Amino acid sequence: MSRTNRADRPYDIVLFGATGFVGTLTAEYLAAHAPEGLRWAIAGRSEAKLRELRQRLPGGTDVGVLRADVADPASLRALAEHARVVATTVGPYVTYGEELVAACADTGTDCLDLTGEPEFVDLTYVRHDARARETGARLVHACGFDSVPHDLGVYFTVRRLPEGVPLRVDGFVTADAAFSGGTFASALNQVARGRRMIAAARDRGRHEPRLIGRRVSAPTGAPRFAPEVGAWALPLPTIDAQVVRRSARALERYGPDFRYREYAAVRRLPVAVGGVAAVGAVLAAAQLPPARRWLSARLKPGEGPGPEKRAKSWFRVRFVGEGGGRRVCTEVAGGDPGYGETAKMFAESAMSLALDDLPPSAGQVTTAVAMGDALTERLRRAGITFRVVATR
Ligand SMILES: NC(=O)c1ccc[n+]([C@@H]2O[C@H](COP(=O)([O-])OP(=O)(O)OC[C@H]3O[C@@H](n4cnc5c(N)ncnc54)[C@H](OP(=O)(O)O)[C@@H]3O)[C@@H](O)[C@H]2O)c1
Numbered sequence: 341m342s343r344t345n346r347a348d349r350p351y352d353i354v355l356f357g358a359t360g361f362v363g364t365l366t367a368e369y370l371a372a373h374a375p376e377g378l379r380w381a382i383a384g385r386s387e388a389k390l391r392e393l394r395q396r397l398p399g400g401t402d403v404g405v406l407r408a409d410v411a412d413p414a415s416l417r418a419l420a421e422h423a424r425v426v427a428t429t430v431g432p433y434v435t436y437g438e439e440l441v442a443a444c445a446d447t448g449t450d451c452l453d454l455t456g457e458p459e460f461v462d463l464t465y466v467r468h469d470a471r472a473r474e475t476g477a478r479l480v481h482a483c484g485f486d487s488v489p490h491d492l493g494v495y496f497t498v499r500r501l502p503e504g505v506p507l508r509v510d511g512f513v514t515a516d517a518a519f520s521g522g523t524f525a526s527a528l529n530q531v532a533r534g535r536r537m538i539a540a541a542r543d544r545g546r547h548e549p550r551l552i553g554r555r556v557s558a559p560t561g562a563p564r565f566a567p568e569v570g571a572w573a574l575p576l577p578t579i580d581a582q583v584v585r586r587s588a589r590a591l592e593r594y595g596p597d598f599r600y601r602e603y604a605a606v607r608r609l610p611v612a613v614g615g616v617a618a619v620g621a622v623l624a625a626a627q628l629p630p631a632r633r634w635l636s637a638r639l640k641p642g643e644g645p646g647p648e649k650r651a652k653s654w655f656r657v658r659f660v661g662e663g664g665g666r667r668v669c670t671e672v673a674g675g676d677p678g679y680g681e682t683a684k685m686f687a688e689s690a691m692s693l694a695l696d697d698l699p700p701s702a703g704q705v706t707t708a709v710a711m712g713d714a715l716t717e718r719l720r721r722a723g724i725t726f727r728v729v730a731t732r
Pocket of ligand 1: 356357358359360361362363384385386389408409410411429430431432433436454455456482483484485486487520521522523524526527640641642643644677678679682
């Protein structure tokens with residue numbers, strides 16, 4: 341790996357999509373928490389909107405403004421060349437994200453995003469991982485609630501279990517929150533592209549080197565009552581388990597035979613049954629273009645839960661890990677998962693890539709592989725709980 345020399349670039353971090361719902365929250369977080377001397381800029385397609393945002397940011401006069409549009413590849417290349425780290429909120433990523441990843445891979449620029457779209461992650465792996473390894477760029481997807489608490493939570497759990505033995509970890513997610521138009525659009529888009537998602541996963545499987553001498557899996561668990569958390573456990577069809585599986589492939593510490601399963605934890609059976617029926621109905625409706633258009637119109641891009649709803653929102657992920665005769669129960673918890681905490685995780689990930697002394701990595705890497713301990717510590721200091729609940 342020959343890391344591109346990036347010391348002379350004008351900005352440490354450029355936040356692309358800063359004018360969107362999560363982008364604005366992330367800009368506000370950076371304005372409030374960036375250490376003195378961090379050189380950062382906001383970027384987007386509308387210079388007027390960016391200047392208006394900058395005016396509202398404390399210390400905004402020191403924040404740069406860059407215009408870039410996903411429809412203009414030269415502007416994305418310029419963005420990548422101006423920064424050591426580019427953080428993008430411009431989604432749906434499978435529609436808008438690839439050109440920027442390509443530019444970052446080619447210029448040795450670290451790139452992070454908030455995607456929860458498996459198809460996007462698989463296709464960027466096939467098309468851009470090799471180039472990123474050559475230039476030293478770290479491509480870190482899913483740096484929000486998808487999938488930081490799960491990836492770092494499993495990383496935290498595994499290191500409290502014995503080394504060199506088979507390990508089993510189950511994650512149980514509980515949350516009370518609402519989502520934004522941007523998230524809704526990305527989720528509907530991914531659901532409607534089911535076949536392409538499966539094809540991208542197969543293509544990745546053909547390109548990914550085989551694991552030798554170790555086994556790693558992340559199967560979909562069956563719905564069940566889980567006495568270990570006193571709740572009904574429903575398999576969660578998110579990207580989290582795939583991200584955890586990739587961390588486990590990359591890190592020997594996860595042992596010779598590792599398995600992760602992720603569930604939504606629901607206390608009351610009628611809520612569990614209703615939840616499955618509602619998700620099933622949305623999945624079915626999203627396959628039909630008129631129904632998808634109707635659903636999209638319910639929540640528009642740029643819209644999202646207001647400050648009052650966000651202040652009352654919360655999440656908790658319990659992990660139960662077993663191996664080598666030991667059992668540990670851990671927890672990662674925080675406030676509003678989709679937005680307040682996502683903006684925090686995203687901004688802290690960007691600052692970690694720009695400022696922390698991290699283990700060497702390049703190409704498509706997970707949050708645990710690229711930033712494990714450093715990001716966990718940052719998030720703890722920022723108020724997200726990582727704790728051991730019980731051991732046996
Ligand atoms: N759990 C998680 O990890 C999590 C949580 C929240 C969000 N997300 C994801 O984050 C993404 C953003 O969500 P959001 O709610 O913030 O969406 P949003 O409010 O719709 O913001 C999208 C941003 O993209 C920009 N954009 C759109 N088209 C563009 C183009 N052609 N060129 C440049 N910029 C363009 C928009 O600019 P304008 O302001 O000019 O329109 C806006 O800044 C979504 O993919 C969502 O799924 C993930």
